[in-house]
Amino acid sequence: MSILKIAVQKNGRLSEKSLQLLNECGIKLSNGERRLKAASPNFPVEILFLRDDDIPQYVEEGVADAGILGENEVWEKSKNITVIKQLGFASCKLSLAIPKEALYTGLEYFNNKKVATSYPRILNNFFTENKLNVAIETISGSVEIAPAIGLADAIFDIVSTGSTLQINGLKEVEVVTKSQAVLISNQNLDAEKQQILDKLLFRIQSVKNAAENKYILLNAPNESIAKISAILPGMKSPTVLPLAEPGWSSIHSVIREDTFWDIIDQLKGLGAEGILVTNVEKMIL
Template sequence: MGTLKIAVQKSGRLSEKSLQLLSDCGIRLSNGERRLKAVSPNFPVEILFLRDDDIPQYVEEGVADAGILGQNEVWEKNKDVTEVKPLGFAGCRLSLAVPKDALYTGPDFFNNRKVATSYPVILQKYFDENNINAQIETISGSVEIAPAIGLADGIFDIVSTGSTLQINGLKEVEQVIKSEAVLIANKTLTPEKQEILDKLLFRIQSVRNAAENKYILLNAPNESVAEISRILPGMKSPTVLPLAEEGWSSIHSVIREDTFWDIIDKLKALGAEGILVTNVEKMIL
């Protein structure tokens, strides 16, 4: 079998999260230094460590077969690649911001003004869609200081918490797009490499399923088992086991983490006791 070459960011939080995802998928990497590339001894992949803004081009040209990076870089570079799967981490938003004391009345504020950004392609598309005639100043870093030094009237940049904007005397006024880490692929993969990618996608989905769900077990009186089973359907149906104490059962199921706190009071009202919730390492559907 051949090898699937996957490009990941060479440093930073997204790089660490990408490598953690591969590790969670059971993929070991042999090169701890991560200078240029690493190979896996137990899965047919080779990892290339590149600048994130170079990854779309390398994937388009087939230097790498696939890549893990932020959607914002995929959209900005606008290369001919396939966006295979969002990965659920490294979430952020790209927003317009202006000085705190600016009287902002809406997107028309930017008409005939200058906006500094490292993402001119995404920003120009937004301006075109909203019939805004603004001048885009493209800079590669320190976008937040542009208004303070007189380079621009506002900025367009990645926002995570908004604290950087506040430090630089700016306020977020328009959220343009949301972005997260994504897996991209070359559009002309060989059948052999596509098979490897499909196996990787299966593992990624199993890890994602596990991250989004919790294993729950509880004790309940038998007369409440049917109603609790309705609330906790599990993947097919809950596992119900009799307890040594007559009239009671143990119920085991899987529940989405984002719904657990919404139904905990319902479970308690039905007499559920000894409720335990644990992480799921892998979840194969």
């Protein structure tokens, strides 16, 4: 039986989120120590723990069949792999930052300056598109200290909260692009491995659907059922059950997380009471 080998980052926040996603997909892993790889006893996958910047190459070469990593690494390595799905976690910005005392006048500020980064390909493409002459200093790790030690005039790096920039006397001035975790795959999977990947994608989508929706239960006067049903269509239509009290019903449905508060206000305006909202563990459409 074929085993789908999936590469994930060996440590860090993205690694933890990747393993959490697999766990939510019902995939158990047998190796808690995460030395090099972990097999699943209940799903035909094997997890390889690698450096995130090595994952695109290993997937391209078929050492791993698939991988979970940041889009930024996919762009930077530019390997012949397929991006299967954006996963919605590990979101960050890749930004340009300069010393906080410097006066920023726009992108032309960087013309004829030196910028330090761990992502030279992404940065070079950006400056080329904007027709700027910039010297790129490629370094790995501790990019933020480059201006302070005279190595560069500015930096280009991942920014999450911005606190690291502040500590190093820098300020963010341009967001070049935004990144999130993605699932990638080798371009030449055989039929059996592709079938396993498709099953995994089905589970991931079910988890993603659940995260984006809430289950809602409420009591409402019968004369409001039609209007409430129009607001809460759910996956097909809401479930309506009569209550013991005449003239009232219980309505069950699904509501999107991003419209939650606006819809709650509308429901209250239609006389809804006893509104309960709970998380959805899995959602299969």
